[in-house]
Each structure stands twice: as structure tokens, then as C-alpha cells.
Amino acid sequence: MSPPLERDAITISSLQGVLIALAMLVILATWIFAGYQLRQNREQVLDEHKVILQNLSLVVSENINQVLDRTEAFKTLVRLQLSRGELPAAGPLATLMATDPVFTRMTVYSRDGRVLNSTSATNLPRLQQGWQASLSHQRTWPINILPSEALGKSWSVPLAMPINTPGRSDCCLLVLEMDLGYLLNLYQNLQLGRETSIHVLTAQGAELLRAERGGLVTGRSAFDNTVLLKSRLNQGTTRDLHTDNQRYYLGHFAKLERAPLVIAVRQSESEALAGYHRQRNKFLVSVVIITLIAAGGLLWLLRMMHVREVQLRELQQSEQRNMKLLARLRREHEDSVKAASRDHLTGLYNRRLFTELGHSHLAGSKRQGRFAAVCFIDLDRFKAINDTLGHKVGDNLLQEVARRLTDNLRESDIVSRFGGDEFVVMLTAVKQQADVEQKVQRLVDVLAAPYPELEAGGLATSPSIGVAMAPRDGMDIETLIKHADIAMYRAKRGGRAQFRLFDSQDAAQEVSTEELQALIPEAIERGEFQLHFQPRLFLRGYETGGFEALVRWESPQQGLLMPAVFLPLVEQQQLMPALGYQLLRQLAQQLRQWADEGLDILPVALNLSASQINDPTLPGQLRMLIEEYRLTPGWLELEIGDQDLQHLGDQAIRQLRLVSELGVGLVMDDFGSSEEGLQRVSRLPFNCIKLSPALIRHIRNSFDDNVLLSATISVARKMRLRVVAKGVETPDQLVYLKLAGCDEAQGFLFSRAVEEAEVRDYLQTPKRKVKL
16 A cells, blocks of 8 residues: 555544543533433432422321311310319200211220210120220320221221319210221322322321222221331421332321321322323433434544545455456356356256257258258156156156256267246257157157156156257257157057157158048048147246146047148038037037036137138137036137138128137137237237237347237237237247236246146146246
């Protein structure tokens, strides 16, 4: 590092230290001030509550003094009667006591404790022992307190007043019993807290009563009252410990001058400080926020300084960093290209890269005048192996197949995996067909050999391989793949561990058109035409949305024939309505079988020819099949080709409307193959349009690739039509269709047409995995 940069770095570090110190001082000062402020607030709150307790104790003392004042009236009345030489009459005193809210009974006792007179109707016993000793300690007060045990009662306070009368040596002691219920009524309107209480104590420390939030309580006190009893002050503040809950209570006491009574009011500090604690928490949250803001600001400043320091250091290392960055970008680019062009399980090329490399090699083979061969390989019994032994064994098997293919082919050959158990190989620079057959037979033998290295020892499978030669069977890679797939299907039908070369002749099995035409009527009668089903997937979530039923001719003489071979001949013989009705019935039977098995039925679409559409019996046939097989009409969809619509008359259009009224869905097939498609779709109650493969064939994962396709999908969605794309074969096409708003898709990228046994897997597990 150069000296200027070093000096600059030292300056920045010093400034950082100063900023950190200042920030820490600010934060420390903030917390010191916060602590001081909280302490001041706490003391202020406690002082306020002490004043409240003082006022409450004085109010209670005043109430008790008013009660004591009432005793003077009774004392005067009794002294007057005794001065006349008469015992107080029970009747007048009883009348007076009945109207008094404070006292429940008045009794006059002799000096030895005998009852001289009482307002009570019952005979009262003598005062119990100990009362004279108790009164001897209360001579300094004009009104004394008898122990409640002296009267045998606990729910009253006996107030005793000596009365001296001339001429009577045994007279007298006046006892007024104060009702505690009066005090209950007096204090019940006070808004006492949960931990606030009023205590009425005797000068000796006995607790006569305690008023709490729930009412009056008598019994043992939970406080040590020694301090306030010994105090020479008439009133004062205390801080007492509650012996039960071990909490400190603020208190204020007041001593009465006319009776040996002490009034004490107490409240727990926790209750007194409850509001303070809430305010303290809010205050602390504010201080914490301020602290975090200060710390965050400091960190931001430090980070900005650190960034500048790093930038200064990186000036000297820019070349090295740029080189590392370029190297990393190259590695990432290579990894992304590999990920986009390789199958993640086997490491082989995927469909996309195989197609691109195939185009390049076909061009090279044409210039060199040599052949190229595309081999479509499908593993026999792979689904059963995967289901019985598990996906792990299945994945290991696929990896081992990929290894054997790579080891037994040249570096110039192209090996790929399209998905599932489908592998596609291009043999390049082939001189003659015999070389291809020899190499393919070698692949059959290698792949059919046992796989002892797998966990399931002794596991064996075999390949079915279809071969298409270029340029004989096609000039472009898509056609070669399609023809190799057809040849593979024929090899699989012929038995396991076989390969077949594609035959491009119309008859496909060295049979003439005349022979096929002769076989078709009997084939219809024997039911040799069977339906295969190609799944349609929702592009959102990749769940199965339905199927397209495609017809295949399983001829005993010629094997499996594709529709392009025999359908034109069926049309020429005007047998299409009969075949169409047979296929409709076959589809209805299949739907009913799936429903009886408890499967969730998805819509299945079947193509209609122009002759079927013009058949006036079509609506009646559909109605009869729906009723006979107890079908939900929505399970059926009929596809009408875009080219066929231009030949429909008014009668055919009315028939299609009748079909729609049955609840059967109508789909316009090959939409976009003519210019009048949008005009025709508005004339009939179509539920869906199926895009022509020509519209998506040249998509290369750019939204600008096909403006016409984007506009078509947009217009269809505005017309509330479901849009299905068929012939989807590459990930680029799939990505583009999703971005353009297409609803569903079908094609070799997902699956070829399968037999009805494999459809059950789609119905039981609609969610599919799509490997791009």
C-alpha cells in the first residue's frame, strides 16, 4: 500500500475512534439521565400516594370521632337517670337504640361486672374476667375499649365509659356496642385498591377490624404494628413488611385523642407504583429506540467510512479482482449453459441441446454426403421397476443406462435423455445402413445385459429402439425424431429387446393401398381400431387437465398403424361416420369404466371429421351414449378442425349447437391454420381453441418470436376461450407459452399418446413433474 493511502487509512481510523467515543458518551449520558429521571418520578409517585393515604386516614379518623361523639348523648341520658336514684329504664333506651344506626346495644354494669340494666331483651351474663385489668390501662382516655371476649361476641366493638354517681358505690360502667356492619356500610363506597387496607387498632396493638376491597375482616394482623404504637407522634408515615406475601406497604397512621384507637391505612408499593411502572416501560422503550437510532447512525457512518477505506484499498487490487471476476463469470456461464443443456440425473444432453446439435450435424452430413441415424430408445418394464423397487433404483438404472450408452458410442455421436425412460441417440457420419443396424444391435445387447452393480442385484431390462435414417426418412431433426418414435413403437409391439427401422412408404409394412382398403371394413367390424390418450397439462402447476383421444389401428396382419396411413382411406370409403360412432362408444365405455373404479374423470377430446359433423344422427348418437353409460356430458369434448369449419352448412352448424346444448364441449382444432379462424369461432359455442403446431414450431424462448401467436392467445382469452397448445416439444416453447398466457399444452415434451392402462396413473396423480 502506498504511503498516501496509508496516511488516509490512519486518519479514517482515528476519526472512527472519535465518533465511537462520542456516540458512547451520548448513549451513556442518555441512560444516566433516564435513570435519574425515573428515580425522581418514582419518589414523586410515592410521595403522592403518601399524601393520599394520609388524607384517607384522617377521613377515617374523623368518621370514628363522629361515632365517639354519639356516645356522649347516651352517657348524659344514663347519668341523668342515675342522679335521680333510678336505674335507666330499658324501654326508652331500647327505643332510642332501635333508631340508632351505629350502636346495637347499650348495657349498664356495676363495678363488679353485674348487669344493672340493658336494652337487650335477653338476660346478659356478667362481664368475663380480665375486663377490669384492661380498663386500668386505659385511664388516660375518656372512652375505653373492652375486649370483645368480655362480652362473648366478635362482630362488635364494646365502648366502655365509667359513670360516677353520688350515693352509689357499685355504679357504674356504661357499655355501648358499636356495630361493625355500620363501618362496612361506611367504607364500602371507598375505591380501595386490591392491596389497600384500613386498620382499626387498639392502643395495645390488637386489631379490631380491617377494611379491604372485599369487605371487613377480623382476626390476626399480617403487619408488625410495634413501631406506630410506640411512636410519640399522633400521626405519621410508615413502611411495613407484610409477613404473608413479603411485600412492603406504604402506610399512614393517626391516633385518636378520645379513645385508645389507632387508624392505619396501608397500600402495597407495587400497587402504588403500577402506573409508574407502565410509564417507566414506555420511557425505557423510547430510550432504547433513541439508543438504537444513535447506534444505527454510528454504524451507518462507520460503514460508509469502511466502504471508502475498502474502495481505496481496492484501487491497488483492481486488476486482480477483475481477473477473478471474469474467471468467475466464465465459470458461471459454463455452469448455466451446462444446466440448460444437460439432463440433471444422467448428465446427458437434454432435448433442447440434442435438437440444436442435431441440426448442425445434419447439415454437416449433407455436405459430406454421409448418412445420419436417429435412434429412439425406450426401456421395457421401466415403469414396473420404478413402481415396485422404488424411484431410487429407477434413477440408478437410468444413470447406468446412460453410462453404457456413452461407453459404447463414439465421441462424435450425440447421446441425450428426453425424459422418463426415453433416450435419443444420433449416430453421425454413417457410411451405410448396415453399419447402423450393427451399431443398434450392439446397443440392444449392451442395454439388455443384467445390471449387477445396482442395489437390486440381477435386475434386468431391455430396450425397444426405433431408427430413422437421414436423408431417407427426413431432412430435419424434428421429423427424424418423430419417425424414430414411430419405429420404436413398432419395435415395442413386436416384442422386447428389438429395434425397427422406419419405413417411409404409405403402407409402412409393404402393403398396398388396395389391400388396406380391403381390410378396413372388416377391421371396423372386429373393433381393431383402438384409442390412445395424450395428456394435456395445465401450464400453471403442471396438473393434468384432460386428454386427447387418438385412434390407432392394431392390425393383426400389419401391426400398429398410425392415423395418417389409414384415415384418408376410411374417408375415401365413406366409412368415417361408422368408425366415428364406434370410437365414440369405445370412449363412453372407457369413461364409465374409470368412473366405476372411483377415479376422478378428466375431460377427453375426440376429433370429428367433416363427414361426421354433417351426419344428422350425431346429436342423437351422443344423447343415447350419455344416457346409456350414465356419463356427465362435460367429460366429453369434440374437436373440429379449423379447415373443416369452412365447409360446414347451416344444418351442420345447427347440429353442433345441439351438441353444445347437451353439455358436450366443443374445441376448435388446428386454430391458426386459416385466416378466418376468429370469424368462425364466434359463430359456434366453442369452449376452447387448440393452437396449430405451425404457430409454435419456431419459438426460441423470446416473447418477440411470434407476435401473431401472442395476439391470438390474447384475443382468445378476451373471448373467454380456453387456449391449448399442441405439439409442444421444447422447453423454449413451454416457457414462451406460459408467458403468453396459454392455459394448457400437450406434446412430446410431456408425453406421447399412451394406452388406457397408463392413463390411470395420470388420473390418480394429476400433479406431474416437468423436467426442462
